[in-house]
Amino acid sequence: MDSFRSKIIPATxxxxxxxxxxxxxxxxxxxxxxxxxxxxxxxxxxxxxxxGKTLSQPKPTLPAPHQVAVNFFENTFLRSVTSSRSLVYxxxxxxxxxxxxxxxxxxxxxxxxxxxxxVATLDRSLMPWIIASQTIPILAVAPMIIVxxxxxxxxxxxxxxxxxxxxxxxxxxxxxxKGLRSPELMHLDLMHTYNAxxxxxxxxxxxxxxxxFLFTSMKVAVAASLVGAIxxxxxxxxxxxxxxxxxxxxxxxxxxxxWSALVAGSIVAALLxxxxxxxxxxxxxxxGGRRA
Numbered sequence: 385m386d387s388f389r390s391k392i393i394p395a396t397x398x399x400x401x402x403x404x405x406x407x408x409x410x411x412x413x414x415x416x417x418x419x420x421x422x423x424x425x426x427x428x429x430x431x432x433x434x435x436g437k438t439l440s441q442p443k444p445t446l447p448a449p450h451q452v453a454v455n456f457f458e459n460t461f462l463r464s465v466t467s468s469r470s471l472v473y474x475x476x477x478x479x480x481x482x483x484x485x486x487x488x489x490x491x492x493x494x495x496x497x498x499x500x501x502x503v504a505t506l507d508r509s510l511m512p513w514i515i516a517s518q519t520i521p522i523l524a525v526a527p528m529i530i531v532x533x534x535x536x537x538x539x540x541x542x543x544x545x546x547x548x549x550x551x552x553x554x555x556x557x558x559x560x561x562k563g564l565r566s567p568e569l570m571h572l573d574l575m576h577t578y579n580a581x582x583x584x585x586x587x588x589x590x591x592x593x594x595x596x597f598l599f600t601s602m603k604v605a606v607a608a609s610l611v612g613a614i615x616x617x618x619x620x621x622x623x624x625x626x627x628x629x630x631x632x633x634x635x636x637x638x639x640x641x642x643w644s645a646l647v648a649g650s651i652v653a654a655l656l657x658x659x660x661x662x663x664x665x666x667x668x669x670x671x672g673g674r675r676a
Contacts, residue, residue, distance in 0.1 A: 406446075406449050410438065410447065411435055414445050414446060415438050417441070417444075418434065419434075422434070422437075443637050444639055456647050456648065471645065474648070478613050479652060480541060482606070484541065484545040485546065485551075485613060488548075489609060490556050492553040492556075493557035493559075494560055497564060498564070501561060511561075514554060517550075518554050522547065525547070529616075543616060545613070546616075547616035550612060551609060553605070554605075555605045556598070559601025562594075562597050564590045571589060572589070592671060599660060599663070603657045606660050607656065610652060610653050613626075614627040615627065617631070626649045629641060629642075630642055
């Protein structure tokens with residue numbers, strides 16, 4: 385119970401503080417437009433009424449938390465999952481490309497890490513290029529990927545998945561390299577004493593030692609993969625997906641829809657990270673790991 389309280393109370397306190405600040409900034413940012421509306425309508429509302437109006441604008445500069453919550457509830461639970469306005473439907477569209485890109489990125493990252501650890505030339509030549517690749521803004525890379533693949537007839541899910549792959553392979557590669565190199569020199573000497581081959585050392589020592597590093601990096605990778613999928617929907621002119629909802633909301637100045645889509649994306653990201661964490665625990669137990 386004490387452990388539960390130590391986790392819940394700080395998180396709840398921070399969340400309450402964020403909500404209060406959100407309301408304060410919503411009033412501040414929406415006030416100029418509301419003041420202009422009142423002047424045009426020759427209205428002189430009191431302070432409380434004026435604040436209420438700033439928090440109930442149909443297209444506010446910054447939506448209030450309750451506006452976002454109502455919009456999220458309506459578009460999640462009160463609409464058919466096949467509706468183009470349903471956040472469940474749009475989240476699923478984005479999730480499909482996220483998972484595919486995450487699978488590609490994880491596989492690519494592992495292959496690159498194995499090559500870097502076992503081939504010194506790759507360590508000296510490939511690693512700097514991998515790091516340099518992450519300095520290029522994804523907003524600059526995404527349109528190029530879309531245009532090039534469209535030129536050879538590849539459209540739809542694959543281009544978005546490849547953008548997710550571009551973001552997700554890096555943390556996996558770095559984490560896996562760290563994990564494969566984590567065994568102590570004494571353990572490596574012991575394997576050498578047992579006359580173990582390089583393959584046996586890899587599978588019986590390096591891989592088990594790298595598993596905790598792998599799943600930690602996969603948590604970062606799956607969140608990055610979601611970001612890549614959302615960004616990939618922007619230049620493709622997608623009609624569905626969280627990115628498409630953000631683009632449509634920006635085009636029609638539907639700020640409440642934008643924030644609602646952002647909340648949906650955050651929830652999807654949290655669930656994905658949680659799923660990777662649970663999978664990591666199962667793998668750890670299967671390998672004989674014990675709780676600290």
